[in-house]
Amino acid sequence: MPSTTEQTIYLSDYKEFSHFIDGVELTFQLSPTKTRVKSKIHFRPNPKAPEQAFFLHGEHLKLISAHIDGVKISPTLTETGLTAEVPTGPFIFEAEVEISPETNTALEGLYMSNGMYCTQCEAEGFRKITYYPDRPDVMATFKVRVESALPVLLSNGNPGTSDEGIAEWHDPWPKPAYLFALVAGDLIAHSDSFTTKSGKDVALNIYVRPGDEDKCAFGMGALKRSMTWDEDVYGREYDLDIFNIVAVDDFNMGAMENKGLNIFNSSCVLASPETSTDANFERIEGIIAHEYFHNWTGNRITCRDWFQLCLKEGLTVFRDQQFTSDMRSHAVKRIDDVITLRGRQFREDNGPLAHPVRPESFVEINNFYTATVYDKGAEVIGMLKRLVGDEDYKRALDLYFERHDGDAATIEDWLKVFEDTTGRDLTQFSKWYSQAGTPRLSVAGEFSDGTYILHFKQATPPTPGQPVKDPRVIPIAVGLLNPNGDEVRETCILEMTEAEQSFRFTGLSTKPIPSILRAFSAPVILERQSSTKERAFLLAHDTDPFNKWEAGRALAKETLVAMLTADAPVNSDFLDALAAVLRDENLDPAFQALALALPSQDDIAQTLFDAGVTPDPMAIYTALETLSQSIAQHLQDLLPRIYAANHVDGPFSSEAAPAGKRALQGAVLGLISRLDGGDQARAQYAAADNMTQQLQALACLLRIDRGQTELASFETQWAQDRLVMDKWFGLQSGLAAPQKAAAITETLTKHAAFDWKNPNRFRAALGGLTGNTAGFHAADGAGYKLVTDWLIKLDAANPQTTARMSTAFDSWRRYDASRQGQMIEQLKRIQATPNLSRDTHEMVTRILG
Numbered sequence: 001m002p003s004t005t006e007q008t009i010y011l012s013d014y015k016e017f018s019h020f021i022d023g024v025e026l027t028f029q030l031s032p033t034k035t036r037v038k039s040k041i042h043f044r045p046n047p048k049a050p051e052q053a054f055f056l057h058g059e060h061l062k063l064i065s066a067h068i069d070g071v072k073i074s075p076t077l078t079e080t081g082l083t084a085e086v087p088t089g090p091f092i093f094e095a096e097v098e099i100s101p102e103t104n105t106a107l108e109g110l111y112m113s114n115g116m117y118c119t120q121c122e123a124e125g126f127r128k129i130t131y132y133p134d135r136p137d138v139m140a141t142f143k144v145r146v147e148s149a150l151p152v153l154l155s156n157g158n159p160g161t162s163d164e165g166i167a168e169w170h171d172p173w174p175k176p177a178y179l180f181a182l183v184a185g186d187l188i189a190h191s192d193s194f195t196t197k198s199g200k201d202v203a204l205n206i207y208v209r210p211g212d213e214d215k216c217a218f219g220m221g222a223l224k225r226s227m228t229w230d231e232d233v234y235g236r237e238y239d240l241d242i243f244n245i246v247a248v249d250d251f252n253m254g255a256m257e258n259k260g261l262n263i264f265n266s267s268c269v270l271a272s273p274e275t276s277t278d279a280n281f282e283r284i285e286g287i288i289a290h291e292y293f294h295n296w297t298g299n300r301i302t303c304r305d306w307f308q309l310c311l312k313e314g315l316t317v318f319r320d321q322q323f324t325s326d327m328r329s330h331a332v333k334r335i336d337d338v339i340t341l342r343g344r345q346f347r348e349d350n351g352p353l354a355h356p357v358r359p360e361s362f363v364e365i366n367n368f369y370t371a372t373v374y375d376k377g378a379e380v381i382g383m384l385k386r387l388v389g390d391e392d393y394k395r396a397l398d399l400y401f402e403r404h405d406g407d408a409a410t411i412e413d414w415l416k417v418f419e420d421t422t423g424r425d426l427t428q429f430s431k432w433y434s435q436a437g438t439p440r441l442s443v444a445g446e447f448s449d450g451t452y453i454l455h456f457k458q459a460t461p462p463t464p465g466q467p468v469k470d471p472r473v474i475p476i477a478v479g480l481l482n483p484n485g486d487e488v489r490e491t492c493i494l495e496m497t498e499a500e501q502s503f504r505f506t507g508l509s510t511k512p513i514p515s516i517l518r519a520f521s522a523p524v525i526l527e528r529q530s531s532t533k534e535r536a537f538l539l540a541h542d543t544d545p546f547n548k549w550e551a552g553r554a555l556a557k558e559t560l561v562a563m564l565t566a567d568a569p570v571n572s573d574f575l576d577a578l579a580a581v582l583r584d585e586n587l588d589p590a591f592q593a594l595a596l597a598l599p600s601q602d603d604i605a606q607t608l609f610d611a612g613v614t615p616d617p618m619a620i621y622t623a624l625e626t627l628s629q630s631i632a633q634h635l636q637d638l639l640p641r642i643y644a645a646n647h648v649d650g651p652f653s654s655e656a657a658p659a660g661k662r663a664l665q666g667a668v669l670g671l672i673s674r675l676d677g678g679d680q681a682r683a684q685y686a687a688a689d690n691m692t693q694q695l696q697a698l699a700c701l702l703r704i705d706r707g708q709t710e711l712a713s714f715e716t717q718w719a720q721d722r723l724v725m726d727k728w729f730g731l732q733s734g735l736a737a738p739q740k741a742a743a744i745t746e747t748l749t750k751h752a753a754f755d756w757k758n759p760n761r762f763r764a765a766l767g768g769l770t771g772n773t774a775g776f777h778a779a780d781g782a783g784y785k786l787v788t789d790w791l792i793k794l795d796a797a798n799p800q801t802t803a804r805m806s807t808a809f810d811s812w813r814r815y816d817a818s819r820q821g822q823m824i825e826q827l828k829r830i831q832a833t834p835n836l837s838r839d840t841h842e843m844v845t846r847i848l849g
């Protein structure tokens, strides 16, 4: 049983807080184990919430004293907070509490990381700092005074007076407590400035530990690009005199949008060509944008309660995706996003953890920072935009900002601005928020007398707690091609609302080839019978880049499924189609690289399971190896030429074009390595002057079970760089051959640099193994056992990261009886752990179902 009593919170129980807050003053006297926090909170009764007892959240706090209007009180304390008798009118509540940041290994509330103090309050961490109504609909202005001998003392808002050992900060914008932040440390600022469209100067700083100052320039550029983009595209300007970012080594998530003081996992902000890959650069740019965009979608307009989390996260992910598309390539970004969506969200939506984009109950809200809330939440907004069109989307967003600035809003508020702008009724559309599960969309085409009819059917399988699903509104983007490859009907949006629906296209001279669900216009699984010939045709001719890629992906999947279920040989039409893609000099190298990549082991496992076949992880691994080997042999003559043609000269640039060439080179190198025993990869490794190429080469070698010399020299070269060493750990557990994966990971956990309390390092080593599908699912159960041992150990220190990583077991139902039995045994072992956290207990209980 978990240590804290499990209580389920329901959306339908929402009640306003008993009071409003007219201002908060906080003083922090920082000390590693005895930090004093003094608070002074101005409360005023909320006339709409009468008769409620006065309750403030508070956990793991040592109350020193409490006063109301200057009179000492003795409030009633429980494990979760404080209740007190309060005056009927406005009053001032004061408290002094003691907390211990140094021993806070959960990394929630105020904690220490490498000698610096920092905070993470979202979702419910502020209650570990002081007594407070820790809920997003209670908003207040904050004045903060920090007392410490450390040189840099930061909090939200604009700086006030500061003196030796003292800094004051004033945030004029009312905010919920989850956006509070404090940082104190021996930090160095990389500084710059930005002038907003209306002419306001904003000081910008990225604060890092000494030694990291040469890794800030890219992040600063990304921040300025984000600020400009949000002005240009959404008309949103920044609203304080200063914007600070701080890099922290120990952090549970990617980053946090605290008002004016964003705190980042150092892996999501620090960048240099020598230490960061192209993928790192793109991700860092996207996350900096994401957190910056939250200033409007999240901070100025926040969430009424945590059930509305997708209100800020879905929209902000959607905005950061738009931003990255604009900075780089729309086509490539869309393909990348769909790969991520299918890999994480579809898996979640089709397993025991499936939940609606807006959940209706939770035990631990941290368990709902999920791919469904974030990524499906973004897809839902993309659909809305497709349905109403770009113009109306813009008008609706303008209305949203105008109407709800300063509010703690709901999904109903969000949909209402679209209804008011367009006159549409979004009742059916809102099911995307309330019903879990991925719709299956099947389609058949029929042609006669110049008319082409598409017959669609939709159905969504049951998910936990939701046995029956209603039809959704599905925007289906369709274009028609004629057999010579010309587009005879441009993309249009078919709006499907029924369980079965047909759409007709008239006036056609020949039977067209349909391109369906262009740009992946809805987060559904499209089931479409099609010939290899037709898929190859679309891969060669589709004018929609997503569907062009998708045709190749479908071919790859069909090939693999046939190999696995019918002992079929590798489909040579697929190999020819790939050769054609590689030869096509008009294609973007980044696209060619994506077309060469095969579906993941996990993707194939889910596909087989959906088709009623029990996946064998080792057979999937072997089929992918066989297919890769065949591709390498088939493309043998082309590969050296493509490799050479995509060589990038000159100083490193992380921009999309050179990054795309390196991506293609890397994909080609992987194939070459299967033919030359790793000679070319060793040469690339030796010559590499950037992390992208160094890591690519090392990965290619590990994939063919070579590279021990390079692994050792990599370790020597990068021993002092935590972020690069994370890659070293992750690559080994992630790419180990299946039979050895658990043993290799276990050895890594005994390495002197395996600091298991650091989430990045833990995720690198153990997350590498759980991502190594055949290795994790090795028949002897060694992977399951090792991961479980470590999850149990980590849970006592860091529940959030443990709970998140326990999702590795959420696919147990797919597998054979022996694997199922072993996974259930390990889940039960976790569940039975004394003092297991509420976070992990909720997760394993849901996974077991």
Ligand code: ARG
Binding pocket: 122, 123, 252, 253, 255, 256, 257, 366, 369, 800
């Ligand atoms: N709001 C942050 C972001 O956008 C995530 C913070 C999540 N933190 C947590 N403890 N669940 O992306």
Ligand code: ZN
Binding pocket: 290, 294, 312, 313, 316
């Ligand atoms: Zn976010």
